[in-house]
């Protein structure tokens with residue numbers, strides 16, 4: 001069992017293993033299942049993630065409200081043209097993250113990790129890193145174990161809910177989970193993985209949850225794209241040897257405290273932030289009149 005990053009790191013040192021190995025052992029105990037059974041369950045989740053992160057790239061997908069759609073196709077076409085600012089890998093990851101969020105907003109099948117609103121970040125990070133490194137399904141399952149270990153720590157010590165902690169607790173947590181997973185995939189140490197997670201979460205502390213018209217469309221979809229970029233950049237920093245001055249466990253505590261003092265208007269109530277802008281309000285009124293909006 002573990003409750004803190006420091007405890008996982010200590011266990012990896014004692015057993016000379018990775019974060020994913022500790023999380024897998026813990027899951028086996030909790031679920032009273034064999035390692036193979038746990039891996040097979042995760043394999044099913046991974047396949048859902050792979051499908052969601054590709055389907056809206058291949059075929060334009062519009063959300064139920066009509067508020068978002070077609071952006072994963074646009075992002076991937078732009079990437080394929082080869083003249084991007086951030087390069088091929090980052091643009092592939094963004095297209096995948098947007099795809100999963102468009103699938104979610106169209107009521108398609110996704111794997112919520114840690115939540116439906118932030119579901120695009122972890123899969124986009126893991127699938128893109130695996131593609132770049134030539135890694136296979138078992139490695140991606142390990143990466144999901146690492147990500148879930150980080151998510152468990154955030155859940156135990158803070159929250160993974162936008163309604164309780166703002167978007168820092170959803171897209172921020174997802175970016176932290178993804179950052180740690182990428183570091184392990186690239187052969188970084190458990191310490192590096194938690195530095196990456198800390199850097200990713202620190203970058204979005206205070207991020208509010210302000211879904212326009214109360215729908216997980218705007219700004220959620222694009223926050224998935226920026227969330228995966230945050231994860232990749234944080235992983236690169238940690239792999240370069242850059243450390244987080246504030247340890248991961250303290251960043252999580254800070255995130256929780258920030259969420260507690262955040263006004264209710266900025267915690268999924270759609271009463272503040274972007275939801276309260278003139279455009280956000282106009283969209284809300286138009287949707288209430290059952291008049292779909294096509295401004296992506």
Ligand code: SF4
Pocket residue numbers: 117118161162163166167168170171208209210211215216219220223268
């Ligand atoms: S803005 Fe709110 S609903 Fe949207 S992804 Fe962030 S936490 Fe979830």
